Amino acid sequence: MLEVKDIATAYGKIEALRGVDLRVNDGKINCLLGPNGAGKTTLMMTIAGILKPRRGSILFQGRELVGLPPGEIVGVGIALVPENRLVFPQMSVRENLVAGAFLRLAKSRADVERDIGRMFARFPRLEERAEQLAGTLSGGEQQMLSVARALMAQPRLLLMDEPSLGLAPMIVEEIFEIVAELHREGTTIFLVEQNAHMALKISHQFYLLDQGRVTFSGTPGQLAEDEVIRRAYLGTSQTD
Amino acid sequence: MVDFIQNCLDGVMLGSSYALLAIGFTLIFGIMRRLNLSYGPSIMLGAFVGTLLYLEFQADAVVVAAATVAGAVLAGMYVERLCFWAIRQGAAAASMVSSFAIWMQLEELVTVFFPERTYPFPPLTEAEPFSFGPFFIKVENLAMFLCALVLMALLHVVLYRTRFGLAVRAVSENPLAARFMGINIGAVMFWAFAAASALGGVAAFLIAGADAQITPLFGLWATFKGMIAMMLGGMGSIPGAILGGLLLGVVEAQSLWYLGTEYRDLSAYFLLFLFLVLRPGGLLGHGRATRERAATHRV
Numbered sequence: 001m002l003e004v005k006d007i008a009t010a011y012g013k014i015e016a017l018r019g020v021d022l023r024v025n026d027g028k029i030n031c032l033l034g035p036n037g038a039g040k041t042t043l044m045m046t047i048a049g050i051l052k053p054r055r056g057s058i059l060f061q062g063r064e065l066v067g068l069p070p071g072e073i074v075g076v077g078i079a080l081v082p083e084n085r086l087v088f089p090q091m092s093v094r095e096n097l098v099a100g101a102f103l104r105l106a107k108s109r110a111d112v113e114r115d116i117g118r119m120f121a122r123f124p125r126l127e128e129r130a131e132q133l134a135g136t137l138s139g140g141e142q143q144m145l146s147v148a149r150a151l152m153a154q155p156r157l158l159l160m161d162e163p164s165l166g167l168a169p170m171i172v173e174e175i176f177e178i179v180a181e182l183h184r185e186g187t188t189i190f191l192v193e194q195n196a197h198m199a200l201k202i203s204h205q206f207y208l209l210d211q212g213r214v215t216f217s218g219t220p221g222q223l224a225e226d227e228v229i230r231r232a233y234l235g236t237s238q239t240d
Numbered sequence: 241m242v243d244f245i246q247n248c249l250d251g252v253m254l255g256s257s258y259a260l261l262a263i264g265f266t267l268i269f270g271i272m273r274r275l276n277l278s279y280g281p282s283i284m285l286g287a288f289v290g291t292l293l294y295l296e297f298q299a300d301a302v303v304v305a306a307a308t309v310a311g312a313v314l315a316g317m318y319v320e321r322l323c324f325w326a327i328r329q330g331a332a333a334a335s336m337v338s339s340f341a342i343w344m345q346l347e348e349l350v351t352v353f354f355p356e357r358t359y360p361f362p363p364l365t366e367a368e369p370f371s372f373g374p375f376f377i378k379v380e381n382l383a384m385f386l387c388a389l390v391l392m393a394l395l396h397v398v399l400y401r402t403r404f405g406l407a408v409r410a411v412s413e414n415p416l417a418a419r420f421m422g423i424n425i426g427a428v429m430f431w432a433f434a435a436a437s438a439l440g441g442v443a444a445f446l447i448a449g450a451d452a453q454i455t456p457l458f459g460l461w462a463t464f465k466g467m468i469a470m471m472l473g474g475m476g477s478i479p480g481a482i483l484g485g486l487l488l489g490v491v492e493a494q495s496l497w498y499l500g501t502e503y504r505d506l507s508a509y510f511l512l513f514l515f516l517v518l519r520p521g522g523l524l525g526h527g528r529a530t531r532e533r534a535a536t537h538r539v
Contacts, residue, residue, distance in 0.1 A: 050419055074422035086417035088410055099410050103422040105403050153422070 001026040001188055002047070002078075002157060007056035008212075009039075009046045016042040018212035019056070024157065024205075029179065029189045031199045033233055034209035040192045041083055043209065044161045047190075048080045049073040060157070075103055079155035083162050083192075085146040089135025093126050096134050096145055100152030112152070119148040140171035147178060151187075158182065160191045164198060176202055196233040200224075208233075242374045247493040253381035255489020256388035257450075260443035261466030262473060262481035263395065264436040270412040270476035271432050274335040278319050278343040280463030283440035285346050286312030287454045290445065291359050301362045301449070308448075309441035315346060316437025320430055343459065350456045357455055364449035380450040387446055391439060392482060398435075399478070408432050412476065440466075468512050474525025483523050487511075 002024035009017040016039040024030045034040050045051040047058055049070040058065040065073055079100075088096050097119055098105065101112045120127035123144050129137060134145055143163055150158060160179065164172040172195065180202045183189055193199040199206075206223045208216035216229060223229055261280075268276045289311030293299035299307070323338040367379040399405035407428045410418040415425050444462065448454040465488070473484025488508060495507035515522065 048420060050416070069424070070419045071422035071424055074420075080420050082417060082420055086414055086420070088413040088417065090413055091409060095406065095409075099406055099418075099421050099423075102403070102407065102410075105406075149421075 001061060002190065003057075003059040004043070004047070005057045005059070007043070007046060007053045007058065009042050009051050009053045015054075016212055017046065017053070020209070020212070020214055022207050022214050022217060024188065024190045026188055027183075027186065028204040029183050029191060029202055030205045030207070031191045031193055031203035032207045032209055033193060033196055033199065033229075035232075036194075038209040039212045040209055041161055044080060044083075044159050044192060047073075047078065047159060071103060074153050074155075077154070077156035078159065079150040079153040079157075080159040081146050081150045081161060081163055083165065085139075085142045087134040087137070087142050087145050087149070089133065091134055092131050093134055093137070093145055094130045096149050097126075097152050100149035101154075103153065115152055115154070119151065123148055139167050140174065143167060143171070143175055144178070147175075151182075155187065157188045157190060160189065162192050162194060164193065164195045172198060243497060244494070246375050247497045248490055249375055249377065250381070251490030251493030252486055253378075253385040253489070254493060255469075255486035256385045257443055257447045257485075258465050258469040258488050259482045259485025260388050260391060260439055260446070261462050262469035262485045263392070263478055264440040264443070265466045265470045266473070266476055266478060266481040267408075267432055267436040267439075269470065270478075271408060271429055272324060272335075273476075274324065274332045275339070275467075276319065276323070276433075277336060277339040277463060278323070278346060278459075279316075279339075279436070279440060279466060280461065281343045281346040281459030282315035282319055282437060283308075283312040283444040283462055284454075284456065284459035285315045285350060286310070286437075286441045287361070287444040287448050287458060288350050288354060288359075288456075290448075291354075291361055291454055294362050295359070299362075301364075304362050305442070305445045308445045309438050312441030312444060313434050313437045316433055316440070317430070318342075320433040324429065324433070325426065343463070347456060347459055350459075354456060358453045359455070361448040361452055361454045363452040364446065378450075384446045384450050387442065391442060395439070395478070404428075404431065465508075468508055470522075471512060472515055472522055474522030477522070477524040480522055480524035487523075 004020055004022050007017055007020045008015060020043060032040055042051060046053050049068055053066060060076060060078060063076060088099060097116050098112060104112055125141055126145060126148060137145060163175050176198050179189060200220055206218060207214050208229060265279055286308045290304040290308035293307050294304050319339060319342050323335050323342060327334045364380040364383050369376050369378045399408060407423045410423055411425050411428045418425055469485040469488045470481050472487055473480025491507055491511050492504050495503045
């Protein structure tokens, strides 16, 4: 579905991505692991069109994304749940959802309203707080809002940048249930996670990003067999 | 007591024009997090386009108003392209300094063609002041106040009821998140800048019309009054700009009456000083923490 080929992205002289190759599989939960500073967020920002890569190509269903403005990338069906949620704090929950459907707003307001109804059915807590300012929500609620807002763009591929960051364990579980549910409904997911234990429970495909390169790619089974990765990301070894 | 209330009435009406100027400033600051010093001079240029038509062709007030707004918007777009669009995000000081350069440029341009100190401007109204109980109300001030109210209501509708308004608010709250939604932030900034300039153009027409004259120094005056009112209210906040403008108007009117003309500007600066020391965020400004968070979320 999404094919990343030899992507290199730099901040000035610092190369954050140094030739990343990976393939996000259609209809699966694909998970990108890696230590802090590996370039995970940079890769997400590059796919979303916020950062321009120095070289390489990103094909989405056969279409080249490199060079497209972020708005067109949303338009072809890729939405991002950003790191740290980034809800609009001074807007109500409902307005945040409308903003998520910004590109569709000109076409049909009624469709957008219908989708807001769907989001409220899926996330009843957001409906309870529909007119509340997003900045007053708890961290978990903001994360739900951020997911719902991204879904308002009707994406075929949902990018999620560390959705569990800074949330209590129970909330994290709730978020992962939502991810699994979205997958069952047919959305392809490309997830960045530090919480490897949780990611292992739901993901079908793993990639390990280290110092700007993909150093491992495989299934959960293959991941679990790799002693080095087990030690580094799961904190266990086979002798435990 | 009657004097005090009369001063408050005068102050609120005067302050409504400050509020309009401050709204223009705060719209630009809120969305770009950068200060546009040439805001005043660009609306001054608009007012001189109006004056030119008035002097040369005896154009009537409606034409002069349209020309003033059009001139202000064109000058504003010029400033946006040169000082804000051309300078990349993050270089806030460069934008401010270059907008100062454009200020000088616009002021020089106008003084080349209009070397006198003042020029006539079509008066808003010829009507005499009327009394209302023990109070006197100047018709031109009342007209200014009512126009300001209508514009503020209009702005509110645009910001809270339209797609463009949603985009403006999204960009001013978090430009990065706005880009993730597919909002073209360059276009939003450009049109918000144009809208702020149009508001400024109306303010210039009202203020110059109430005085029935215009001076090239109007740019300096408008930048100062607008900036002070914005800072009193809280930078980036539209209700704050309105409150700040009205507060500035009332304080000026009171000191004009009780202390004398020479204290009018002094008291305005003193008020600003007090705010900067005691409440640097302004009346309705965001706390420092949220502002810093907003700053770190930008790319």
